[in-house]
Amino acid sequence: MNENFKNIDEKLNSGPQQMVAHLVSSLPSEEPSMLWRSGLNEALRAQSRKAERRRRFFWVLRPLSLTTACALAALLVVRPMMMPPSLSTPKAHAMVSNGIERDLMDLHQNDMRAFDVGGAGLDPTEAARTSSVTQVSWTDDSEADLEL
Amino acid sequence: MKRALFLVPLLVWSSAALAQGGHSSRGFGHRGQRSEWASSPLVPQVLKEAIRHGAHARFYGRRKVHFAHGNVNVDFTEIVYRDGPRTRSEFPDGSRFAGQIIVEDGHVRKEFYPDKNEVIVKEPRHEENLERLVRLARRGADGRIVLTKGPGMKVAGHWTVQIVVQDKDGNPLQRLYVEPKHGMMLKREIFDQGGAKIGYFVFDKINFDPPPFDPSLFRFSRRGVRVITPYDVLRDVASKAGFAPTFLPRSSGYKLEDVRVANRRGEDVLVETYGSRQGRLSLFELKTDVSPDRLHQFERDELHAVTWQAGGKTYVIVGAASSEALANVARSIGYGTP
Numbered sequence: 001m002n003e004n005f006k007n008i009d010e011k012l013n014s015g016p017q018q019m020v021a022h023l024v025s026s027l028p029s030e031e032p033s034m035l036w037r038s039g040l041n042e043a044l045r046a047q048s049r050k051a052e053r054r055r056r057f058f059w060v061l062r063p064l065s066l067t068t069a070c071a072l073a074a075l076l077v078v079r080p081m082m083m084p085p086s087l088s089t090p091k092a093h094a095m096v097s098n099g100i101e102r103d104l105m106d107l108h109q110n111d112m113r114a115f116d117v118g119g120a121g122l123d124p125t126e127a128a129r130t131s132s133v134t135q136v137s138w139t140d141d142s143e144a145d146l147e148l
Numbered sequence: 149m150k151r152a153l154f155l156v157p158l159l160v161w162s163s164a165a166l167a168q169g170g171h172s173s174r175g176f177g178h179r180g181q182r183s184e185w186a187s188s189p190l191v192p193q194v195l196k197e198a199i200r201h202g203a204h205a206r207f208y209g210r211r212k213v214h215f216a217h218g219n220v221n222v223d224f225t226e227i228v229y230r231d232g233p234r235t236r237s238e239f240p241d242g243s244r245f246a247g248q249i250i251v252e253d254g255h256v257r258k259e260f261y262p263d264k265n266e267v268i269v270k271e272p273r274h275e276e277n278l279e280r281l282v283r284l285a286r287r288g289a290d291g292r293i294v295l296t297k298g299p300g301m302k303v304a305g306h307w308t309v310q311i312v313v314q315d316k317d318g319n320p321l322q323r324l325y326v327e328p329k330h331g332m333m334l335k336r337e338i339f340d341q342g343g344a345k346i347g348y349f350v351f352d353k354i355n356f357d358p359p360p361f362d363p364s365l366f367r368f369s370r371r372g373v374r375v376i377t378p379y380d381v382l383r384d385v386a387s388k389a390g391f392a393p394t395f396l397p398r399s400s401g402y403k404l405e406d407v408r409v410a411n412r413r414g415e416d417v418l419v420e421t422y423g424s425r426q427g428r429l430s431l432f433e434l435k436t437d438v439s440p441d442r443l444h445q446f447e448r449d450e451l452h453a454v455t456w457q458a459g460g461k462t463y464v465i466v467g468a469a470s471s472e473a474l475a476n477v478a479r480s481i482g483y484g485t486p
Contacts, residue, residue, distance in 0.1 A: 100434070100438060101446060103417075105453070107412070107419060107432070108466040108467070110216075110218055112468075113338050113346060114215050114217050116280070116338055117213055117214070118215075119273065120235045120237070120257075120272075122224060122245060124215065124217070124222065125217070125421065127224055127245070
């Protein structure tokens with residue numbers, strides 16, 4: 001064991017080893033300057049402020065985006081349930097027609113004309129319901145002066 | 149937690165805004181137009197007088213009513229008592245409507261059907277009749293129709309002034325005969341697009357100075373009768389015919405007046421007729437499809453339609469209002485019973 005240490009000391013005291021030791025000890029000392037340290041601290045502080053701002057921005061943005069998403073979902077899901085679906089898209093259920101469209105328009109117009117002459121009196125659609133199908137014939141006896 | 153507090157009110161606000169949607173307060177644009185027709189030289193003075201006197205007319209008379217409804221020819225005679233907004237209609241002996249009594253007390257209309265021992269309670273029509281004349285005057289003032297004063301004829305013993313209602317091309321739409329002293333319309337004729345007379349009413353007897361009416365004349369009160377509304381009729385008719393009892397809510401301004409099932413091309417159609425100050429409209433419910441494009445082909449001035457599908461049924465609204473206004477009415481629709 002002592003033999004080994006003796007060998008190491010001999011090797012360290014050898015010429016080449018002494019030359020390397022001399023070269024290393026003669027290198028200039030490079031401690032970081034105060035200016036460089038200050039710059040680093042400033043950069044770190046700026047980085048930290050940016051991260052904080054980003055965190056705050058997302059704190060507001062996340063609920064906003066969530067609200068917008070919910071509102072969009074309501075628009076797409078709830079609203080179509082509330083409004084007649086094809087009102088905004090009249091061609092949505094275009095299909096083969098059997099001509100009933102004209103009949104519906106005629107039904108409406110017949111009712112309106114009947115109300116026009118019926119006025120506040122007998123319900124004209126009720127009158128039509130209880131009337132038999134007859135030939136339309138016109139007799140205008142407005143000149144008649146009937147006794148009440 | 150903080151975030152939830154921030155989110156909830158925002159969500160409530162945005163949902164409420166969406167629910168309000170496009171049908172906020174768009175009406176039919178009638179307000180503020182009254183003075184235009186009243187001062188318009190395009191509206192004959194005698195029509196203005198008829199509108200002015202319409203609300204206060206007082207008479208006792210008999211009139212004949214005649215109109216074609218599809219392939220049905222309807223004619224009847226009714227006896228009318230009128231005192232301002234209050235009216236009573238009866239039917240002479242021998243009429244198939246004899247025994248029916250219709251009264252309006254200015255607030256409510258009651259139709260008594262003795263064969264069913266039933267009274268149907270509805271909205272009064274008196275004001276609507278007046279509004280119909282006002283709409284005619286407005287269309288005349290707007291230049292959408294032409295109103296021409298002409299020589300009248302003797303109706304029920306009184307000389308009248310004639311107002312001819314024509315479209316912009318000169319086709320006759322209506323002829324009105326107004327007794328100028330009382331501003332009372334004694335005769336009205338309606339023509340179809342081909343110029344054929346398809347309906348009229350005419351007074352054959354009228355007394356402009358009747359003795360005072362007993363107020364009970366304009367009321368109907370009878371124990372043991374079944375009192376129903378058109379909404380009850382809708383439930384009954386719709387369930388029997390396999391339709392959904394869909395109706396326009398009262399908040400839409402349109403009140404249900406009549407419900408029936410018509411058959412067209414082998415298909416049953418639930419027909420609901422509504423009245424309002426803005427005019428009348430029809431709501432149809434069908435079990436088959438309807439082409440919106442074909443419906444739009446038949447649209448013209450004062451005749452528009454919107455259609456949609458829901459719950460396996462097809463719905464169509466037809467009325468005089470614009471398509472946009474009808475779509476707004478459609479959006480107010482409710483399901484179920486009132």
